[in-house]
Amino acid sequence: MTQPALQGFLVSLPTTVGAPIQGWPQHEPVGETAVWFHGYLANPARLRAELNLAPSASFGRIVEAGLRRWQANTAERIIGEYAVVIVNGPDAVLVGDRMGLRPLYYAVRPNATVVSTDLAALVRETGAWRELDEEYLADMFSTGMHLGPRTPYRGIRRLQVGQFATCHTGRPRLRGGWRPSTDPVHETFDGHQELLRDTVKRAVAGALSPDGTQAVELSGGLDTSTVLAAATGLAPVAALSFTHPGFPGSDESSWMRAALETSPAPWHPIDATEHGTFTAGPELGIFLPAPTRRIINWAPSAAEEAVARELGVSTLLTGEGGDAVFFAGLLPWYLADLLRNGQPVHLWREALRWSAESGLGRPATFWLRRAALEGRRRWRRGRTLTLQPSARITEAAPWLRREYVEGHGLQRRAEFTTPIRAQTVHGQAVVENVLRGLEFARSRHQFPSATFELRHPLLAPPLVDLALATPWNIAVDPRIDRAVQRYAFAGLVSEQVLRRRSKPIADEAMLHGFERHPQWREFLAERPQIVERGYADADAWTAALPAPGRVGAVTQFYTAIQIEVWLRHLHHVGAPALLTGAAP
Secondary structure: OOOOOOOOOEEEEEOOOOOOOEEEOOOEEEOOEEEEEEEEEOOHHHHHHHOOOOOOOOHHHHHHHHHHHHHHHHHHHOOEEEEEEEEEOOEEEEEEOOOOOOOOEEEEOOOEEEEEOOHHHHHHHHOHHHOEOHHHHHHHHHHOOOOOOEOOEOOOEEOOOOEEEEEEOOEEEEEEOOOOOOOOOOOOHHHHHHHHHHHHHHHHHHHOOOOOEEEEEOOOOHHHHHHHHHHHOOOOEEEEEEEOOOOOOOOOHHHHHHHHHHOOOOEEEEEOOOOOOOOOOOOOOOOOOOOOHHHOOHHHHHHHHHHHHHHOEEEEEOOOOHHHHOOOOOOOOHHHHHHHOOOHHHHHHHHHHHHHHOOOOOOHHHHHHHHHHHHHHHHHHOEOOOOOOOOOHHHHOOOEOHHHHHHOOHHHHHHEOOOOOOOOHHHHHHHHHHHHHHHHHHHHHHOOOOOOEEEOHHHOHHHHHHHHHOOHHHHOOOOOOOHHHHHHOEOOEOHHHHHOOOOOOOHHHHHHHHHHOHHHHHHHHOOOHHHHOOOEOHHHHHHHOOOHHHOOOHHHHHHHHHHHHHHHOHHHOOOOOOOOOOOO
16 A cells, blocks of 8 residues: 555644745745635635625635634634634644534744644654654543553644644644533524424535535435435435344444435445455555544445545534434433432432433432542543443453553543533533543544545534533433434434434454454554553563454453554655655
8 A cells, every 4th residue: 555645734834934844835925925724615605795705715825814813813703614724924824613523733843843734644654653752542431441641652742622822933832622612502402302303404514525426425324314314404415324133232224225315315335244344454555544333334435435536525524523413321420420410309309210211220429429429520620521331441441551550540540531521410421421522533634535524513513512502401302312313303303213222333344354354454463563562561562352242342452453443554654855955
């Protein structure tokens, strides 16, 4: 395989006054200003009119004009998925969409700060691969993801959610940051249904492109079915799906067909048995910028790209983030808020309601302990609300060396949450779910498609803000999960899909894929880097390989595989080309 072309831009901002700025590809000139833009904007026509720009003004020009008018509030006013560098003389601004869906990475060096939307290019140009970030890797081993500004490389950071940076002579100064508001919107249940329906439709409309063929990733779940329903009402779209024939525990074909009956669209199913997890690899022959699920999903990703290329798809919409904004599986953490606010009568009444209506057969005292007391304690101490209950790391990953688990505080990492804080316990649970959805969506940009642009309408800021502004009595119902979503989209989304109460996971098919392709076990057992670097115990790791589903948790096991394959591909990084003056 050959290394993919530069995705987006790479810009070197020198620390020496008057030194020339290097940037690839060529910048867009806007007067005396140089602009590099990557991504897309929602509703650009409205923004052009609001900023008094010509109808043909580019996305980069829109953001440049927005920064001059709105300054620090630009990301609140300009919705989309984008990253921008704007340079005027010795000064520069680094800004992205408010939710950080298009990651913007930077490396501070003695003679310049190098900025890029392409982590692989930035690693190659700065040599950052020589020094790995052990804090990032410890978070990965602990929970499978890192929610902060770190990357796998000590010399590279990324802007966090809501952050932007100003640079003077190549020295970045971080500003802003997401401060989620949980001030409730006081509406009736019917009013919130209408708000949700309208906000989802606007988010999907903003993600659709005026050019090319549009498609939706349809899994058969509530979220992708909701996106499909909204999209088919706005433009012609196709549906791309992975099916798992022969694996009833993973296959959702019947739900996909039900969704398509209500929202008709050309359907293009992909056999995930033929193009399944672990079908391709583990030796991929190229530099892998980070350990992500794409490493083990190389074959299905390639199959999806091939179908999209054949159809001429330019924009692919996902349902990622739906669990967060539609409150999937959210426990009644609002009980902790009633406890905090000194409302014992209301608290007891709600605990009795959960006991009577949740269908779990738990007494009211359980909900008082589980949600009210434990929720308040966890919120005060900054401990996670979304990973409950979480198995101890020594049980989830028994092949990790105990010295590594204890020395790097992996259990503590699993229990503590993001420093981004909401004002309520209920709001904090929503924020954590949003951040995890964002991280999964961002990880897919590590290996972007050369055919289509991936877009995530359910993580658009207006929808995230609405989720945080939805009061607990609307968001959480003991009788039914995702109540407001199910009622809001009645008549638009398949009634069969709206009534489903559970969703299978693909672990059955994934583990079978691992068993079917012994080259993975052979590769992972041969002088594993995670053993040589002191993360894993050699004997325990070897014992886990024949039966991963019976030794610990599969999430940690998949993460270890991704880290191992990534480490073994670092030597494919290649020589720097852009900063040395060679042709890109």
